[in-house]
Amino acid sequence: MHRPASSYIPAIDGLRAIAVIAVLIYHADYLSLLPGGFTGVDMFFVISGFVISQSLSERRDLGFVDFLLGFYQRRLLRLLPALLVVLIASFVLSAMLLPQVWLSEQNNRTGLAAFLGLSNFVLAWNTDTYFAPGADLNPYLHTWSLGVEEQFYLGFPVIWFLWLRQRQRVPLLWALLPTLALASLAVGVLQTRSDPLAAFYLLPSRFWELASGALLYQVLQRRSAQAPSNRGLTLVLAVGFALVLLGFLQADTTGFPLPWALATVTGTLLMITAVVLPDSSAPSVAHRLLQSRGATYLGRLSYSLYLWHWPVAVFVRWTVGFELLLVQLAYPLLVLALAAASYHWVETPIRTGKSIVQHRTWATAAACIVAVGLSMLGARWIAENPDRISISRTADTYTWMAYRHQPREPLPTMEGASLAGRQIFVLGDSHSAAYRTLLKLASLQLGVEVIEHERGGCGVVRLIGGDPPACAQSREAALQAIETNAKPGDIVLLASLRMPELAGRDWADDPQAAWAEALAELNADSRAEAMVSAHAVLTRLQAAGLQVVIDAPKPLFRAAANRCSDWFNRMNPVCAPGLSAPREQLEILRAQQMQQLRELRRDYPNLTVWDPFALLCPGPICSAFDRDGQPLYFDADHLSGHGNRVLAPDFIRLLLQVWGQPEEVADSRSSAPQDNLNPGPLPTLSGPDVPQPGRGS
Structure with missing residues (x-):
C-alpha cells in the first residue's frame, strides 16, 4: 500500500504561498488582477484537511485520549498566540483611529467572537455579505475562515481516529467521511441560493472542502506504490494549477461557495497529489519553484500573513487610502514585516519552546484559557471605552x-x-x-x-x-x-x-x-x-x-x-x-x-x-x-x-x-440651548402649501 511521506513536504508550503498571495492581491484595493482571489481561502481549507490528516495519521498508535489531547494541544500552540496578538492590536488601533459608528457594534461583536473561534456565526447573522462595502472596515472579517477550521477540528479527529483504528474491522468507516462530505456539498448547493451568508460563513456548507483534503489522503493510502512518471506528475500539477487559476480569475461572488469553489478545490487536490506522490526522476521546473526557498518561506509565513494583511488593509483604507503609489508599495512590505515578526517572535518560540506550557497538556490548556480570558476582558474594555485611547476628533x-x-x-x-x-x-x-x-x-x-x-x-x-x-x-x-x-x-x-x-x-x-x-x-x-x-x-x-x-x-x-x-x-x-x-x-x-x-x-x-x-x-x-x-x-x-x-x-x-x-x-x-448656532435669517419658499424651512406645516 502506498502511503504519502510522513515527513515535511516543502512543496505544500509552496501551495500555501500561492493561496495567501491570491488572498492578499484580492484584498489590495489597488490591484484588480485576481477578481476571484478570495478563493485562496478554499485552497487553505483543502491543504489543511490533507495536512491535518497526515499529522493525525503519524500518531495512530496513541490511545484515544492522548490522540485527541495531543492534537488540540498542537492546534492551540500553533494558532492561538499570533491570533491573540493580532486581535488585541486590532482592537487598540480601531479605538485609536476609527470613530464609533453604527458598524462598530457589529465589528466589536465579530472581534470578541473571534477569540472563541465563533466570528463566522456573527458574520452569518449579519445583513452584509463578505463582499459588501461595509465589510471593508471590519478588521476582524477575515477571522471567519479560522472559525470554520476550528469548528471542523472539533469533530474531525474523532472521525479520523475511528477510521485509523477500526477501518479493517468496520469497512463502513470508509464511507463515513465521503457521506458527510456529500451531505455538506448538498447543503452548500441549497444554501448558496437560499441563505448565501450561511453558505459562505458556516461549516455545514464548507465541511466538504476540508474533508476533500482528508479524502485525498485516504485515496492515496489505497494506491499502489508504483511511482508515476515525471511527465504525468507535471501534467497533473499543470491541470490543477489551471483550475485554481480559473477560480482566481473567474469565481463569481453570487455563486459561492457553489459551484465556483469546485474549480479551486479540484485544482488544489490535483496539485497536492502531484507534489506528494514520489517522483522517480528529477523534479520539474514547477516542482522546483514550489520547493524553492522563497516559496516555502512564504508558505511558513502564510498564517501570519493572513492574520495581518486584512486589519492592516482596513487601517490603511481608513487613513491615507490606497491610491498613492508610495502606500501601494509600502503595504505589502509592512504586512510582510509584521508577519515575519509574528512568525519568528510569537508563533515559533511558543510552538517549539521547552517550558511546561509546551510539554504538558494541562498546562497548555490552562495557559490558553487564561490568555484568552484576559485578552477578551482587555478587548471588551477597549470596545466599551474607545474614547480613552482614541486620537480622533x-x-x-x-x-x-x-x-x-x-x-x-x-x-x-x-x-x-x-x-x-x-x-x-x-x-x-x-x-x-x-x-x-x-x-x-x-x-x-x-x-x-x-x-x-x-x-x-x-x-x-x-x-x-x-x-x-x-x-x-x-x-x-x-x-x-x-x-x-x-x-x-x-x-x-x-x-x-x-x-x-x-x-x-x-x-x-x-x-x-x-x-x-x-x-x-x-x-x-x-x-x-x-x-x-x-x-x-x-x-x-x-x-x-x-x-x-x-x-x-x-x-x-x-x-x-x-x-x-x-x-x-x-x-x-x-x-x-x-x-x-x-x-x-x-x-x-x-x-x-x-x-x-x-x-x-x-x-x-x-x-x-x-x-x-x-x-x-x-x-x-x-x-x-x-x-x-x-x-x-x-x-x-x-x-x-x-x-x-x-x-x-x-x-x-x-x-x-x-x-x-x-x-x-x-x-x-x-x-433651550442653541449650541451656539447662529444661522441668521431663515429664507422662505414661495407657493401654496409649501413647508416653511425650520418649521412644521
Missing part, C-alpha cells in the same frame, strides 16, 4: 454621536393637558436612530414617551422610491405594534433618507455628471413607486387617528465628516469631494420630494412636514460643520449629537403645535 462622542449621552445642560420641563400621556412612535431607517438625542431632549422636556421602531436600510415613505420589499415583514410588524399601542392623537415620526446619497460617487472627473447621475435616480417610475408606498402607510396611520410627522430631505454631502476630520485621514482621496455642497444643487435634488410632500399634505390632514433644511444650511453653501467648527453631521448624511441639539428646539416647538399646546407655553422654548 470623534472621541468627543457627546458632540459627534447622536445616541450615546444624556444631555449635560439643564433642561426646562413643561406640562400641559395636551401633553399628558402622549407618545411619539418613531419608524424608519438609520436616520431615525440619528435623531435619538433630539428625541431624548423632547422626551425629557415634554414628559412624553418615545418608542422606536428603527431598522437600518429600511426607510418608510422614502419618497425616492418604493419602500424596500426586503423590509416588508419588519415594517408590517412595526405598523401593527403602533396601531395596537398608540392612542388617537399620538405622533408617529417617519424619519428616513429621502435624497439619493452623494458619498461614493465619482466626483473627481466630472462633478456635474455625478450630480446628474444622482438626479436621474429620481425618475417617474421611482416617483410612482414612492407614492404607492407612502399612501399605503399614511392611510393606515390616518385611520388609526394618529398624527404623522415627516422630516423633509435634509442636506447631505459627498464625503463623511467622521472620516475626513482628522490629521491622519483628511488627505484620503475619499475626502477630496469635500464636506460642503452648494445649496442650489441640493434644493434641485430634493425638489421632487418636496412636491410629493405637498401632494401628501393635501390628501392627509393628519400629516405635518418638518423641514430643518434651513437650520442646517443657512447660506448658499451647506456644510457638515457650523460656523464654530462643530459637526452638524456625523458622516455624509446622518446628524451628529451637536446637530441634534441644534434642531431640538425647533422640533419641540413643532410637537407643541401639533398637539395644540398653548402658545405662551410653546414660547418658553427659547430657553
